[in-house]
Amino acid sequence: GEQVEQRPPHLSVREGDSAIIICTYTDSATAYFSWYKQEAGAGLQLLMSVLSNVDRKEEQGLTVLLNKKDKRLSLNLTAAHPGDSAVYFCAVRASSGSWQLIFGSGTQLTVMP
Amino acid sequence: GPKVLQIPSHQIIDMGQMVTLNCDPVSNHLYFYWYKQILGQQMEFLVNFYNGKVMEKSKLFKDQFSVERPDGSYFTLKIQPTALEDSAVYFCASSRTGADNQAPLFGEGTRLSVL
Numbered sequence: 001g002e003q004v005e006q007r008p009p010h011l012s013v014r015e016g017d018s019a020i021i022i023c024t025y026t027d028s029a030t031a032y033f034s035w036y037k038q039e040a041g042a043g044l045q046l047l048m049s050v051l052s053n054v055d056r057k058e059e060q061g062l063t064v065l066l067n068k069k070d071k072r073l074s075l076n077l078t079a080a081h082p083g084d085s086a087v088y089f090c091a092v093r094a095s096s097g098s099w100q101l102i103f104g105s106g107t108q109l110t111v112m113p
Numbered sequence: 114g115p116k117v118l119q120i121p122s123h124q125i126i127d128m129g130q131m132v133t134l135n136c137d138p139v140s141n142h143l144y145f146y147w148y149k150q151i152l153g154q155q156m157e158f159l160v161n162f163y164n165g166k167v168m169e170k171s172k173l174f175k176d177q178f179s180v181e182r183p184d185g186s187y188f189t190l191k192i193q194p195t196a197l198e199d200s201a202v203y204f205c206a207s208s209r210t211g212a213d214n215q216a217p218l219f220g221e222g223t224r225l226s227v228l
Contacts, residue, residue: 034216043117043204043221044156089155099144099161099169099211106155 002027006090006104014112019077021107023090026071032093033066034101035075039086047075047088080111115139117220119205120187125226131193134223136205138188145188146206146217147180149173156204162188163211192225200227 006023013019021035034049048064050057057064063076073090090104118137126132138145147159160170162180177196182188188207192199202224206217 036219041221043119044206044219046216046218049216091156099146100158100171101148101156101217102158103155 002030002092002102004090004092004102004104006107008107009105010108010110012110012112013080015081016079019080019084019109019111021075021088021090021109023073023092023104024071025073025092025102028068028071030071030092033064033073034091035062035064036089036091037086038089038106044089077109080109082111082113085109085111115218117205117207117218119203119220119223121223122221123224123226125228126195128197128227129194131191132195132225134190134192134203134205134225135187136189136207136220138205138207139209139218142207142209142218144168144208144211144215144217145180145182146208147190148204148206148219149201150204150222151201159190159203161211168211195225195227197227200225 003026031052035047036044037047038044050064055066061078065074087106087108089106091101093101120135145162148156149159150156158171159174160180161168179191202222204219204222206219208215208217
């Protein structure tokens with residue numbers, strides 16, 4: 001079945017720098033890709049989602065890139081600020097017919113002032 | 114914006130007892146999900162529920178687990194009997210449809226501690 005690997009597990013950046021988190025997946029039929037943010041003690045906040053026909057999506061300082069050839073999904077936070085400090089998860093859904101989201105292992109992002 | 118509410122936020126229970134976790138999904142959502150997150154690990158899918166039926170479940174959804182949404186009230190996850198390995202945070206999610214472009218909204222989770 002689908003396997004998702006996420007890296008790095010921990011990432012520290014200075015305020016104003018960019019932060020890049022990468023997930024790789026195994027199933028080429030994967031149809032849906034998303035990024036979630038989890039602040040300490042809280043639930044998951046959906047940041048952005050894309051379907052497999054989208055290569056790039058930008059919203060509010062976030063850029064999601066999808067490279068289907070390499071089966072790689074990335075999240076780029078441009079100009080990170082301390083409020084971005086949280087755990088970030090990628091989540092993918094395999095081909096239509098499954099409602100299951102498969103999550104990456106998470107990246108603990110710390111943005112230092 | 115719309116929110117998925119989970120009650121209680123924390124539950125402590127003795128091993129072997131029954132526990133019911135409650136979820137109040139977004140009002141016009143029709144698809145409901147439970148996920149399990151053991152401390153420090155990623156979220157793992159348990160079950161998807163639609164139109165009164167389990168549509169899909171994972172191997173983590175043991176025979177001791179059951180879900181229901183009686184009369185459009187809370188969507189519940191019942192564990193009977195509980196085991197030590199059931200200690201985790203359980204997240205409920207809901208979506209309006211099951212389509213590929215529908216991102217589930219997640220609640221803030223119920224932390225279950227089985228002693």
